[in-house]
Amino acid sequence: MNVEEMSLSALRRITHATDVHSRALLREYQLTGPQVSILKEVARQGEAPIGALAKASYLGAPTVTGIVDRLERQELVSRIRTDVDRRQVRIALTAAGKRLLARDPSPLHAGFREQLLKLPKTEQRHICDALDRVATMMEFAASEAQQSSTPRT
Amino acid sequence: MNVEEMSLSALRRITHATDVHSRALLREYQLTGPQVSILKEVARQGEAPIGALAKASYLGAPTVTGIVDRLERQELVSRIRTDVDRRQVRIALTAAGKRLLARDPSPLHAGFREQLLKLPKTEQRHICDALDRVATMMEFAASEAQQSSTPRT
DNA sequence: CACACATATTTCGTGTTGAAAATATTCGCA
DNA sequence: TGCGAATATTTTCAACACGAAATATGTGTG
Numbered sequence: 396m397n398v399e400e401m402s403l404s405a406l407r408r409i410t411h412a413t414d415v416h417s418r419a420l421l422r423e424y425q426l427t428g429p430q431v432s433i434l435k436e437v438a439r440q441g442e443a444p445i446g447a448l449a450k451a452s453y454l455g456a457p458t459v460t461g462i463v464d465r466l467e468r469q470e471l472v473s474r475i476r477t478d479v480d481r482r483q484v485r486i487a488l489t490a491a492g493k494r495l496l497a498r499d500p501s502p503l504h505a506g507f508r509e510q511l512l513k514l515p516k517t518e519q520r521h522i523c524d525a526l527d528r529v530a531t532m533m534e535f536a537a538s539e540a541q542q543s544s545t546p547r548t
Numbered sequence: 549m550n551v552e553e554m555s556l557s558a559l560r561r562i563t564h565a566t567d568v569h570s571r572a573l574l575r576e577y578q579l580t581g582p583q584v585s586i587l588k589e590v591a592r593q594g595e596a597p598i599g600a601l602a603k604a605s606y607l608g609a610p611t612v613t614g615i616v617d618r619l620e621r622q623e624l625v626s627r628i629r630t631d632v633d634r635r636q637v638r639i640a641l642t643a644a645g646k647r648l649l650a651r652d653p654s655p656l657h658a659g660f661r662e663q664l665l666k667l668p669k670t671e672q673r674h675i676c677d678a679l680d681r682v683a684t685m686m687e688f689a690a691s692e693a694q695q696s697s698t699p700r701t
Numbered sequence: 702c703a704c705a706c707a708t709a710t711t712t713c714g715t716g717t718t719g720a721a722a723a724t725a726t727t728c729g730c731a
Numbered sequence: 732t733g734c735g736a737a738t739a740t741t742t743t744c745a746a747c748a749c750g751a752a753a754t755a756t757g758t759g760t761g
Contacts, residue, residue, distance in 0.1 A: 398664060398665070398672045398675075398676055399654075399656065399661055399664065399665075401676045401679075401680070402656075402664070402675065402676060402679055403585075403655065403656060404606075405676070405679035405680050405682070405683045406562065406566070406679065406683075407585075407605060407606040407607075408606050408683035408684075408686070408687060409559065409679070409682055409683045409686060410563065410606075410748095411606040411607070411748090411749095412683065412686035412687050412689075412690050413559070413686070414717095414748065414749065415690050415749080416686075416689075416690060416693075417716090417717090417749090418716095418748095418749065418750070419690075419693060421715095421716090427715095427716065427717080428717095429716085429717065429718095430716090432556075432560075444739075444740090445739075445740060445741095446738090446739065446740080452560060453557075453560040453561050453563075453564040454560075454564070454717090454718075454719090455718070455719045455720080456719095456739075456740065456741085457718080457719065457720085457740085457741075457742080457743095458717065458718050458719070459740095460740065460741060460742090461716080461717075461718085461741095462716090462717080465716080480726075480727070480738090480739080481725075481726060481727085481739095482725060482726045482727070482738065482739040482740070483726095483738095483739060483740080484739080484740065484741095502556065503552065503555075503556060503686075504686060504689035504690060504693065505689070506685075506688065506689030506690075506692050506693060507685050507686050507689040508552055509689075510685045510688070510689065511551060511552065511555070511685065512551070512552075519551045521674060521678055522551075522555065522678045522681060522682060523551055523554045523555060523558070524674075524678075525674055525675045525677075525678030525679065526554070526555055526558035526559065526562070526678065526679075526682070527554070527558050528675065529558070529562055529675060529679070530558045530559075530561035530562050530565065532659075532660050532663045532664065533561070533562060533565035533566070533569075533656075533657060533660050534561060534565050535659065535660075535663070536565075536569075536657035536658070536659025536660040536662075536663065537565050537568055537569060537572075537657060537659075539659050540569075540572060540657065540659060563718095564718090564719095567718060567719070567747095568719075570718095570719095570746090570747095571718095571719065571720070571746095574745095574746090580745095580746065580747080581747095582746085582747065582748090583746090597709075597710090598709075598710060598711095599708090599709065599710080607747095607748075607749090608748070608749050608750080609709075609710065609711085610710085610711070610712080610713095610748080610749065610750080611747065611748050611749070612710095613710065613711060613712090614711095614746080614747070614748085615746090615747080618746080633708090633709085633756075633757070634709095634755080634756060634757085635708065635709040635710070635755065635756045635757070636708095636709060636710085636756095637709080637710065637711095
């Protein structure tokens with residue numbers, strides 16, 4: 396199997412494992428992986444607008460809108476409209492949201508985290524480097540493709 | 549940012565780039581990334597049942613059923629029921645499917661592929677190793693979680 | 702043979718995802 | 732002031748993904 400096929404296969408395995416974990420989270424916390432990610436991002440940023448959450452999570456605004464809808468339905472966050480800019484919606488954690496985060500759910504398997512941290516520091520760095528390089532190469536490829544369809548300004 | 553957060557962030561960036569590319573494919577070939585993957589898998593295996601395609605692609609059978617539905621709608625594959633086992637459905641490439649594959653669509657960005665292949669062989673190996681290790685660690689973590697919820701037989 | 706069990710696929714329900722379009726609001730400029 | 736451009740969010744739409752349940756078929760045992 397060549398490099399391309401191996402990478403593709405590994406990426407599919409990663410996606411699959413992530414998805415399976417997301418459904419396990421749903422059973423345990425009534426919350427999926429992306430919902431946990433956004434909830435944590437809200438906690439990190441504090442009263443953040445949708446757009447900021449989307450950017451920080453590498454998701455589109457419509458996606459985050461849907462996730463926030465479901466978090467709001469469970470009253471883990473609330474939408475706040477301020478008078479400074481009435482287009483913006485700020486997402487705030489509720490008390491229930493804080494309680495849930497205190498249970499420390501993670502979008503990644505606890506077992507994965509353990510194994511990763513058990514590796515020597517150099518190994519950990521190698522892995523992070525590799526993931527980062529793959530991400531960067533893909534993003535660069537995407538931006539090039541974008542430009543080639545709009546050759547001149 | 550710690551190792552965990554960096555990995556998570558890189559994985560989300562990879563997922564996002566992959567998804568964006570899938571939509572670009574749709575414009576160019578009227579086919580998404582997963583559809584291309586399955587079409588290629590059909591070409592590789594030749595008259596494969598749904599289950600075999602699902603396993604090879606790390607997808608669930610219901611997911612592949614949907615993808616095959618859409619490929620069939622475009623007449624790129626056809627479902628064949630044999631008399632040996634009438635539960636099974638074998639998926640076969642049509643002439644149109646072969647023609648489309650001849651245009652060499654890829655579920656990964658062409659630009660990404662180029663960059664990957666331009667790297668020194670050792671770098672390529674590092675990246676494949678890292679991706680494979682992440683996948684393996686996640687799958688192992690998932691299988692452990694599975695077992696802990698069914699402690700005894 | 703009949704009935705329980707196993708296997709292959711599909712259907713259904715819910716959640717995730719992004720592009721395009723719709724909506725609401727703000728900003729810049731004449 | 733007024734009006735067009737820019738910005739923030741939501742809606743709509745199609746695809747993807749999985750688990751559970753439904754359906755159809757095959758297998759094995761009494």
